[in-house]
Amino acid sequence: MQDKYLELNRQNWNNRVAGHLRSDFYEMDAFRAGKSSLKEIEIALLGNVEGKSILHLQCHFGQDTLSLARMGAQxxxxxxxxKAIDEAQNLAKELSIDATFICCDVYSTSDHLSEQFDIIYTTYGTIGWLPDLDKWAKVIADRLKPGGQLIFVDFHPVVWMFDDDFKHVAYNYFQESPIVEDVSSSYANKEIQITDTTITWNHGLSEVYQALQKAGLIVNHFSEYPFSPYDCLNDLIEVEPNRFQVKHLVNKIPMVYALTALKA
Ligand SMILES: C[S@@+](CC[C@H](N)C(=O)[O-])C[C@H]1O[C@@H](n2cnc3c(N)ncnc32)[C@H](O)[C@@H]1O
Known part of the structure; x- marks a missing residue:
């Protein structure tokens, strides 16, 4: 089953794209009208990206990629x-935004690209789809320019220890085996009906840190947040504008973390 993870997960992501595009979650009308899809955490880390080259890993249908382009990045x-890449290309064309989109597995990025970038950006719902973080970090190190920076924001591994309703600890923090799940819907649109199997991995914080360090990257910022900027999990309440926490766990658990890492 595990060696089929790419095929199963790709099928699942392909099956979500159309429903995501018509979801309230992704606010396509507002996005088309110019609203950025970036959230406060990554905006603060990115700073001024005007003129910078950015590689966005796991870009879905390109909202963040195009938001970065609107800020002046290449x-x-x-x-x-x-399916996501087709939609990203359509969207770029429709909105006359200059952007390049490539359909490939993260691990084969360097087979499709020889360019090195000022910034590699990857956020929210990414490494859980990847079995091997050493390979992930090596791709990042290979594709960053010397002096370039990784900007990484994702859900905290503590979030993935819980069952869907945050009622009990269902998975180990040090989860070595993959998590195989039958999924029938999506975080962004509960009306999506799918019958897919997904294979994901929980990666602890030290695993992320060590993979980046092994690849020669220097982690120069790290922070944890008690909120998610997305209302994408069960039982969340908005404690402040665009900050969501689990109703019965307010301020008790970390929900998101962010780090930046430099290539010397
Ligand atoms: C939760 S979404 C990321 C959403 C992101 N925050 C955004 O900008 O919209 C995860 C994405 O990872 C992609 N993905 C999952 N496994 C992948 C892999 N092995 N290689 C490349 N992309 C992958 C999926 O197709 C999906 O678009």
Missing amino acids: VTGIDFSD
Whole structure:
């Protein structure tokens, strides 16, 4: 089963794209009208990206990639979902935004690109789809320019220890085996009906840190947040504008973390 993870996960992501595009979650009308899809955490880490080259890993249908382009960056997005990449290309064309999109698995990025970038950007719902973080970090190190920076924001591994309703600890923090799940819907649109199997991995914080260090990257910022900027999990309440926490766990658990890492 595990060696089929790419095929199963790709099918699942392909099956979500159309429903995501019509979801309230992704606010396509507002996005088309110019609203950025970036959230406060990554905006603060990115600073001024005008003129910078950015590689966006796991870009889905390109909202963040195109938001970065609207801020003046030269952007390339990669994702293994051909449906997501088709939509990203359509959107860039429709909105007359200059952007490059490539359909590939994260691990094969360097087979499709030889350019090195000022920034590699990857956020929210990314490494859980990847079995091997050493390979992930090596791709990042290979594709960053010397002096370039990784900007990484994702859900905290503590979040993935819980069952869907945050009622009990269902998975180990030190989860070595993959998590195989039957999924029937999506975080962004509960009306999506799918019958897919996904294979994901929980990666602890030290695993992320050590993979980056092994690849020669220097972690120069690290922070944890008690909120998610996305209302994408069960039982969340908005404690402040665009800050969501689990109703019965307010301020008790970390929900998101962010780090930046430098290539010397
Ligand atoms: C939760 S979404 C990321 C959403 C992101 N925050 C955004 O900008 O919209 C995860 C993405 O990872 C992609 N993905 C999953 N496994 C992948 C892999 N092995 N290689 C490339 N993309 C992958 C999926 O197709 C999906 O678009």
